[in-house]
Amino acid sequence: MEWPAIPLPRRFQVARRSRLVGRRHELAELEGIWSRVEDGDGQVVLLGGEPGAGKTRLAVEVAGALHDHGVPVLIAAAGKDAGVPYQPVVELLDHLFEHAPCCATERGEVCPLLAGAPYDLGRISGRAARHHAPEVTRTSGDARRDLFDALAMLLRRLAEEQPLAVVLDDLQWATQPTVALLKHVAGSTVDSRLLLMATFRTTAPDRSPELSEHLADLHRLDGVHRLDLGGLDTAAIADFVSEHAGISASAARQPASILRDRTGGNPFYLREMWTDVQRHGGVESLRDGRSVPASIADTIAVRLAGVGPEVLEIVQLAAVLGDSFDIATLVTASEVGGTRSVEAVDSAVSAGLLEAVDDPPARYGFVHSLTRQVVLDRLPAARLQPLHAQAAHALDRGPETSPDLYPRLAHHYLCAHPLGYREQAYRYACLAARQAAHSLAFEDAAGWFERAAALPETAADEVADSLFGAAQNYLRASEFARARDIYDRLTEMPDPLTRLRAAMGFEDTNWRPGPIDARAAELLATAIADCGLPEDDVRHVRATASLARALAFAGQHDRAESLGSRAMAMARRTDDRATVMHTLRTGLWHDLLPGGVDRQLDRVRELTALAREAVDHESLAEAAHFGALASYLAGRPVELEGYIRQERAAAASGRQPFMDYTATCMMQSRAFRRGEFDEAERLADAALQIGEFDAESTDGPHSVQLFMIRRETGRLDAVRPLVTGQEQFAGRWLPGLLALYTELGLTDGMRRTLRTLLARDVESYVADARFPIELAFLADAAADLADAEAMDTLLPFLTAYAGGNIATGQFVAVFGSADRYLARFAEAGGDHGAADRLFASALAMDRRMGSAVHIAETLARHAVVLHRRGDDPARAARLAAEARSHAEPIRQLRVLRWLDAISVGATPDGLTGRELDVLRLLAAGLSNREIGAQLFISANTAANHVRSILLKTGATNRTQAARYATDHDLV
Template sequence: MREWSAPSPPPRWSTSDQPPFVARREEFAALETAWADAVAGAGRAVFISGEPGAGKSRLVGEVCTHLHADGAAVLFGSCIQELGAPLDPFDEPIRELLPVFRGGDSPLADSVTLLDGVIGRSTDGGTAPLIGQDRLYDAVIDVVQAAAEMHPLVLVLDDLHWADPTAIGLLTRLVERSAAAPILILGTLRDVPPDRSDPLTDALARLRHLDGVARLELEPFTTDEIVDYVGRRNGLSGPHARASAEVIRQLTGGNAFLVRETWRRVVEAEHQGGMRVITMPDTTREILRPRFATLEPRHLAVLEVAAVLGLEFDLAEILAISEVPEEVTLAAIDAAAMVGLLEVPRAPEEPHRFPHTIARQAVVDQVSGARLLGLHARIAQTLEADFPTAQLLVQRLAHHFAAARALGFGDRAVTYLTKSAEIASRLIAHEDAARLFERAAEIAGDPDERDLLTLRAARSWVATADFARARELCELVIERGGARISLEAAIGHEDASWRPGLQGHRSVELLRSALESVPNDEGDPLYVLGLSSLARAMAFTGSTDDAERLGDRAINLARRLDDQKLLALTLRTSLAPNRPRAAADRLARSAELVARARPLHDDLYIGSLYLRSGACYVAGDRIGMDEAERGLIEESRQLGAYWRYWVESARLGRVFIEGRLGDAEVSCRRIRDAEAVFKSDSTSGANALQSYMVRRESGRLDSIRHLVTGEESPTSRWAPGLLALYTELEMAEPARRVLGWLLDHDDALAHASSNWPARLVFMVEAALWLRDADIATALRPWMEEYSRLNLMSGYFVAVFGAADRYLGEIDSLCATDGALELLEAALVLDENTGADLHVAQTLAAMAVHLRGQPSASRRAEQLADRARGLAEPAGMERVLRSLNREFSPDAGIPSGGMSPRELEVIRLIAEGRSNREIAGHLVISEHTAANHVRSILTKIGATNRTQAAMYAHDRGLLRQEGQ
């Protein structure tokens, strides 16, 4: 690491020909205050917005020049319309900082190496490190924060409205992580159409709750401020200055750029006595027409070339591209600078530039359509032939050749759009890559090339987790493509379907049709992969037997071909969904998949860890689960956002089964945040179930009791979840109704879904609570398929522990031999899994089973005490409630599904107490007392308090003498 000499601000910020800086005093002071806070260690981010020409960049330039003079280090980056790189506006600041931290034993070595690998290879054919956006973001933030520790830093990010999604994500992360760093982030943006960026607007909305984030909206100049401006420019003062200023304000609306461009005309007209005839031109082109009129036609032609090149341009490039002799080109540039249409660079390395994007666009707008096509073609051909090391060459050639494709440059446009997409992929900007691939496909004249590019776009959309868009593109290729490309697309469609857990019917249809269109060649890797993909799709439709046979065949064919990548892919497809009878094979295959995927260096490895961790939980392999989870966490740090969702799900499963319910609640919130990565396939139902599982174990469902009527329809809600809620709230008749509905509407597809274990458990739990031995007996064969396994729905969406616990409880209810043996087997599996919550649940179930056996009553009490020992310190209220129901003084009394607290309430109702009196007696709120009364009336089927009192009397619920 070398000493860092903070760079100077861009020279154009301090040019002598800058117009006077007026107004913006409050904004200037606000930015100075933000800087003082940042220097004190409280990071700040200020986003300055306004219409084009409002003076955003000028304000930032003035402030940063002042701060730099006071010792601030200023880094500058900007976004370029149409021609930018995916990491703009961060690319330039990163390149400035990397040399500072190269070499030596810097703790940033890994981050610097990573960024060198990504940025250094972004324009060549090299392969960047396999990382995800999260790891890229972390590396950038590491370097920026380390620089700020050496020297408090102002990071200017100009024209953020042109930033791509990758850069916006990095901006969001940097702001969030800089709250305690000496960094002031200044961003400028347009927030009005057509330049308004919805992704940026959404990102700023998410950031606005942070203490260090502020927004400044630049208002138009007031008349007084224009008076100040005119006075400084022309020395005009008094009534004459105000009269001119009022006209300027009326004509320009106070827009800073328009004031700059029109003030002289107004003042001169006033001097000549003709102010009343001045009108505001309709377009910026008309505003600048007097300046254009001062240029010779051949000089104006040179200016048009410069405008098509971009806001900034290199002198060598325009000399090569210009259609006129060199001396004429140079004279044209001087002439344009003389009338304020170009800015002359202050330093040799600085490019020429237009004073504002408005001025540049005004020049472009006057170029005819035909001439514009020709200029784009000439620029592209010259850059390609003569400037092989030009900055952003590939992106610029993509833009200019695409704009000139009507002149026969379509193939060149496709070539460079494809290369731009590949650069974006190497920069982990997958959304940009997807859009570039799509654009190239639209231009491609060859159908095969078009379809291949469309598939590449689909794969990039998969990398962004926009699976719906990926499926849409795959179907488009299938509709118009040849046999083999259609098979590739069908495989891609299935891959974009199973990831969000969609049913596989459409993928089965597409794959079968595609496989029928190619030769039945078992030596063709694509054909084998198609069989494997079809097997997984069939499993998601419920055809598990056929899916297993086809999956086994694909694996055997892959082994015969000795293709390691193909074998890993076929192993992966055989692991989803989770079929109970194949659990042992699944566990072995997951281990082989991890071993084979590890050296492949792609996301197949992290996917193998994700599948392995779930297989190990089901099998009760704690060591395997721990190893897979550790690997998943480590790899996700590299590969980022999509996998962070699965890491958080695995972490939730871990802390939940360990009984760390507070940590599980935190994990649920993190999962909700991580769900944002799924752009089109919602996972909100999964998180709702995860949250429910945590809340029910911690006894926190009473808060929603008043929202549940018992009359909800199972067709308008997820029926298994509704049944579980009725069961937990002890609403007997509603639970019985929905349980019957679920049994009446059972089908094979439900058994094949990833949420079948939850559906089955909720039905069994309801039957056990209702003490309905007939239904429990009917459900038992389905539960027996999972014997000796743990039950898991989805990927740690809902985990229930050993199926043998439920089988033991069913046999206990039905007085069937073997209940205790099943419960003991469940306890062994719970302990092997390292699951204190499941252990406590099984101990409680064993205690309840043995309580009815006089010879085992002492052991029952011991088991109950062990369960309480785990449950009480961890807040496992559901376990404690089940013990209290059986081991409290009221045990054995027919409670009608009422909880111990509700038994107390109904006794007080029978004594004639009001809700207020009940609340005072039990030291609860009157609102809570009323909720208990409503719940009691629902459970016992009573319509009023008198009927509730009679119910208590008839069933012996009243207190006996001495109680």
């Protein structure tokens, strides 16, 4: 398909009129980046710098140069003031659909590119309809994901025939949903001939923590480049002065040096300063410091003071309208009449304050956003509020108002509400919120609802409705802490039904994760009692189910199961599917031990069926999470893999960060179990980045994940010189410190920490999501120390997992079979027969789960036990050899060190542990090549080991060596 040229928007064409000064290095780097795009390797360029650094000018230069060479370029800018959701993306699409040929033309039609899209882009771009977009039939069931996928698909298809460039200016003003969409497109087009460039400010107050987080996420993708623009150097400024003053390069050096000192090389400051210099006599005036204002703001202020009061009023109104505005709206909002308003705009253009952004001029904009900011900063509230009211009146068309104007009207009325516009401000803020939610911009929606609720003299029911809207949208955006805070406020409202709804909302955010306490249960119990609803009322049933989950989360499992079962029975009597689903979801928290697996899986299967029927991705993800946990605890690997697939699919469709987090933790634990330690660490880091919505709940799990990996790979040695065993306990997670002491063999520290931990009421900690981790760490330490009292205390809790596996609720850590720990307890207590049986049971479980890490550990632990007993050295040697065969390929140094310790001196002839392994395989009749394959070494290395064995044992050939192995009970 041959694409016709799509013109650059007028405002960006205007920006190219002046010659670009400097930036040779940046342009050279961008040329190299474009070469990769042409080779089919998608690239992302993040162009940062302070205000006025020339980011837009450089981006426009690149866009214009590509456009001149026939490359399709889509370019738009985010606006500082409130706009429609995904505003710059809408601007891009509008421009594309407006100028691309429709299906009636012979070439370049857009219609085929929209075919099969999972989302009708006409819902966000009114100009898409001219291309007769086909009906959407293939969707994921999640509109936000479908929108993101549809845009990515369109851009990929555009780039199939020839490279494509997309430029987003002023990313610092884009809303969170817009940046999320950008991240999705970047991640989905890495193998397309697409250049995605975005400019953003790097200085406060425009640089936000949210933007920094999103940029960090983008940096993890391949093909992402960060270019930060500094000031122009003196040579570049001299070039500018030479051109504009008409003097030689050598004559321009001195004034260029002065301008460099006074502007810092900032291109916008330079331009403004130069305008001022020209008004005061040209280059010579630079020698007179009085002719150059001390700050650029003063420069702009002086220019504003020189335009006259009527022109100034129009410029102030224009600043309230936005970075750009259409002349018709300005005239309508103005109080001086159409002709005088237009004349004032012309005067502002002549003064270098405004410029036309289309031709013929119908829209105008400020020459730079800093100019507009200076105008707004100098406006007192008494003047600013009436201007917002004028702007709102000009845009408000009552029932015929376009939804695209809701955000702008909400912004203006909110700013003007002290003048008597509270009702309009509330109405349009709620309309803007609903439009944002409809467009899947959940964070924007929550913000509008919060602003509506904050309006003074708003009725209590309106405040409550708005706050519920804000909390629900923060929940959909996985901003759990913010949602929780709003629900907490709502629990203090006077209406009991409002308090009940708020208490349920608070509980629903509290487990995603949240603090482990009884507050959610207390709020729900009080709210249910205050409402006095009949038992068959679905609100009462759902609240009761929520209370049951809150009790389970607070550790009251028996009461939670009883109350949850009662709620489930009541829900089934109502025959309301949504209520049944709610009670099933909350019921999944009641029993997280192997004994409750069958009941858990029954609930999971029922919830999965109902969720699929309702296309409820969140319920599908939750069912998959608990189904996977139950399957792992019970040792059912086939079901576990099925639920992992379900979780990943639900997370991909649901597009909620917490769902992505749990799915990633599942994948991380699977990689760990398989001994894929590099992949496990990569996924742990990915989970941390996804899970930054709650630092208290993600930093700890990430630390545990890294500890588990480094423990197995021997990387804890790096901290050995830093740890004494006498560390202070304050501010430390003691189970983790105990595990570190255990691995480093610091017995004094182990005893001190174990004693401190067991002095508490262990039963009270069972509800903590980290308890399975603590139990495994405590059990290891107690067994290593052969501490009978500690083992007696821990045995009942460990026995609850007998016959199953140990794991945390979100798969942050997995420990394999609990019977391995029970075997160590039995051995320490002198019951060797029970220990052997439990080790065999543990090994069978670990093999069934296909967990290389845990198979090696169980074999090695048993081998160590048998070696210490000394009554069956042949069996100990066989187990050790098999353990080594699992541990060596994955470089599980923790296990290999245990094996090395029991292999030294294992034979009277000083055979090493490795030589014993080779000897056993040699005795079994394997060739050097086969031995190498078994032990993951080369055939030459195996041959070297055989020669050493013959030398040490005095055997003259392989047959005699095999007889030696038999005689010494090594096989």
